[in-house]
Amino acid sequence: MTAPARTRSSAELIRAEEPVLAHNYHPLPVVVARAEGAWVEDVEGRRYLDMLAGYSALNFGHRNPVLVDAAHRQLDRLTLTSRAFHNDQLAEFAASLAALTGQDMVLPMNTGAEAVESAVKVARKWAYKVKGVPADRATIVVASGNFHGRTTTIVSFSTDETARSGFGPFTPGFRIVPYNDLAALEAAVDETTAAVLIEPIQGEAGVIIPDEGYLPGVRALTSRAGCLFIADEIQSGLGRTGRTLAVEHEGVVPDVVLLGKALGGGIVPVSAVVAGRDVLGVLRPGEHGSTFGGNPLAAAVGSAVVGLLETGEFQRRAAELGVVLRDGLAALVGKGVVGFRSRGLWAGVDVDPAIGTGRDISERLMQEGILVKDTHGSTIRLAPPLTVTDAELRSALETLEKALAA
Numbered sequence: 001m002t003a004p005a006r007t008r009s010s011a012e013l014i015r016a017e018e019p020v021l022a023h024n025y026h027p028l029p030v031v032v033a034r035a036e037g038a039w040v041e042d043v044e045g046r047r048y049l050d051m052l053a054g055y056s057a058l059n060f061g062h063r064n065p066v067l068v069d070a071a072h073r074q075l076d077r078l079t080l081t082s083r084a085f086h087n088d089q090l091a092e093f094a095a096s097l098a099a100l101t102g103q104d105m106v107l108p109m110n111t112g113a114e115a116v117e118s119a120v121k122v123a124r125k126w127a128y129k130v131k132g133v134p135a136d137r138a139t140i141v142v143a144s145g146n147f148h149g150r151t152t153t154i155v156s157f158s159t160d161e162t163a164r165s166g167f168g169p170f171t172p173g174f175r176i177v178p179y180n181d182l183a184a185l186e187a188a189v190d191e192t193t194a195a196v197l198i199e200p201i202q203g204e205a206g207v208i209i210p211d212e213g214y215l216p217g218v219r220a221l222t223s224r225a226g227c228l229f230i231a232d233e234i235q236s237g238l239g240r241t242g243r244t245l246a247v248e249h250e251g252v253v254p255d256v257v258l259l260g261k262a263l264g265g266g267i268v269p270v271s272a273v274v275a276g277r278d279v280l281g282v283l284r285p286g287e288h289g290s291t292f293g294g295n296p297l298a299a300a301v302g303s304a305v306v307g308l309l310e311t312g313e314f315q316r317r318a319a320e321l322g323v324v325l326r327d328g329l330a331a332l333v334g335k336g337v338v339g340f341r342s343r344g345l346w347a348g349v350d351v352d353p354a355i356g357t358g359r360d361i362s363e364r365l366m367q368e369g370i371l372v373k374d375t376h377g378s379t380i381r382l383a384p385p386l387t388v389t390d391a392e393l394r395s396a397l398e399t400l401e402k403a404l405a406a
Contacts, residue, residue, distance in 0.1 A: 010043050028366050028373075035062035038388045040371065051365075051372045051396055053385045055203070056235045056346075059262035060308055061387035067265035070304035071297065079297045083289060089299035096306040097272060100244060101257050105280040107273040108294035108302075112234040112260030113149030115271035118288060119197065119230050119258055120153060122273060124173075125282045127194035131226060138194040143179035147204030148197070148232055160204075180210040182217040189221065195228035195256070196221070200246035203235040206379040207341050207348030215252045222255070228279065230256040234271070238262040239386055242319030242344035244309055249343070255279055265305045270298045314386045318344040321393055325382065328397035336404030345386060351378040355404060364403040370396050 008016070010031040030048065034041040038061055041047050053059060060067060074089065081087045094106040107122070109115050120140060127138040142148075144159045155163045156170035164170070177184040179202060189196065200215060202208040222229040231254040236246035238259065243249055245257065256279060260271035273280065292298070308314060322344040329340045329347060339350040351361050358374025365372055372380050384393065 007043055013043065028362060028371065030366055030371065037061045037063075038385045038392055046369070048366070048369050048371045049384070049388075049392055049396055051370055051382050051384045053383050054266060055261060055373075056238075056240050056383055057261040057264065058266040059239055059386050060265055060305070060314065061385040062266060064265060064308075064387070066308060067267055067301055067304050070300050071265075071267050074297050074300035077296075080292065080295045082291050083294055087294075087296040087299065089296045089303065090294050093294075093299035093303045093306070096303055096310075097259075097263075098274060100306050100309060101259075101274045102253060103257065103274045104277040105275060107275075107280055107283070107288075108298070109271045109273070109290050110269045110292050110298070111149075112258070112271050113151050113154060114290065114293070115234065115258045115260050115273050116148045116154055116197075116232065117151055118273050119195075119256055121288055122256070122275070122279060122282065123195035123197075123228050123230065125287070126228065126279055127192075129282050130278070131194065133192050133194065137192050139173055139175055139190075139192045140194055141175045141177060141185060141188045141196045143198050143202070144176050145179050145202050145205040145208065146197075146199060147202070148199075148234075179205075179208065180214050182214065182221065185218065186221055189225045189227065193225060193227040195230050197230040197232065199232045199236065200252075201236045201241065201343060201346070203346075203381070204375060205348075206350070206375050207343075207346055207381060209341050209343055212250070215247055215250045219252045219254070228255040230254060230258065232258045234258055234260040236346070238305070239309060239314040239318050240344055240346050240383065242322050243315055246343070263302055263305055264298065265301045267301050268298050270302045270305075272302075318386050321345055321386075321388065321390060324390060324393050325397070328394065332397075332401055332404065335401065342382075345382075345384055345388070347382040348375070349380050349382060349400075351380065351404065353378045361403060364406060365399060368399045368403060370399050370403075 013031045031043050032040045033043045040050050097106050124138045127133040142157045148154050153171040157174035158164050175188045177188045231247050233245050256275040264270035326342045336352050336355050338352050341348045358378050358380045361380055362372050362374045374380050
């Protein structure tokens with residue numbers, strides 16, 4: 001009789017990764033084996049409340065039954081055709097996503113970085129075909145502190161030296177201005193400007209929320225200058241902030257919206273460039289593509305994600321529980337927290353450096369059964385699944401208070 005295979009421990013699995021995985025991440029020492037809803041479980045059976053949700057990729061929780069069912073049904077029928085052929089899922093996905101975001105057309109891709117890269121190409125093509133910018137002269141204005149991905153072109157306009165150093169030469173054609181500074185933005189925009197590309201809320205920078213009026217100001221400025229306003233909603237969109245899109249808090253409608261992460265429901269990578277027909281209509285066959293972009297499995301899951309958002313339930317949950325999160329963090333100011341920024345179920349929390357780095361606090365919370373992620377310095381990010389309960393959220397805040405006092 002064959003003995004059952006022994007399950008390797010967390011420590012053994014972590015050691016096993018060391019010689020065979022590139023060291024481009026520094027994860028917390030937890031090895032997740034199972035998950036459901038807002039909870040994950042490691043190989044030893046310890047449970048943790050997931051307060052990161054895959055940087056918003058898991059807005060609807062782990063293994064959301066509606067999304068898992070949509071994936072299972074599609075897995076039994078068809079997974080991939082490539083765009084060499086049509087498939088029976090893509091039209092519904094594109095139509096529903098365009099309607100949800102108030103746009104006309106969808107360019108489906110896979111990862112968030114692909115959506116950003118696609119938007120850069122579309123903006124340049126639009127500038128040459130529609131605006132009349134001379135060939136190879138188009139510029140795109142971006143904000144310092146941005147995070148739009150890690151491809152060579154994208155890190156070319158990053159201000160994070162960790163992301164940039166050692167990866168040059170860089171792609172030209174970008175102008176960087178301070179975030180939340182309309183005067184600097186206006187000074188950078190000229191007749192060569194194809195687009196202004198910004199995050200409505202800067203996630204990787206620490207959930208940086210611009211002043212009221214900044215986003216409407218960007219919209220007005222780009223309209224006057226005859227260039228595109230591209231809103232990167234890959235982290236901030238699809239319910240995270242209490243609205244479908246973060247720009248909706250100020251009634252702004254960009255020319256182009258970039259989506260990803262939550263669009264795949266935590267099951268498959270799905271991203272999209274969503275825009276007006278006058279913008280995406282500049283593309284012609286052969287000019288851009290993706291083998292997996294718009295595949296039937298991704299389209300089926302994406303349609304199910306849109307269906308969840310169409311009810312408004314998750315946006316309402318994020319708005320209502322966002323008040324609990326905000327008030328709980330406000331009570332911790334002066335008790336180890338020196339400041340925070342939050343909108344909906346998303347927060348950047350600045351911890352007193354005397355208490356520890358963001359990594360230190362993340363490790364303390366992990367020991368107490370809460371998973372978060374640090375960003376720069378002593379800042380941690382909180383972004384629980386939108387399925388988190390009031391009781392779970394309050395418990396996490398109490399655990400944070402204890403970790404700060406430890």
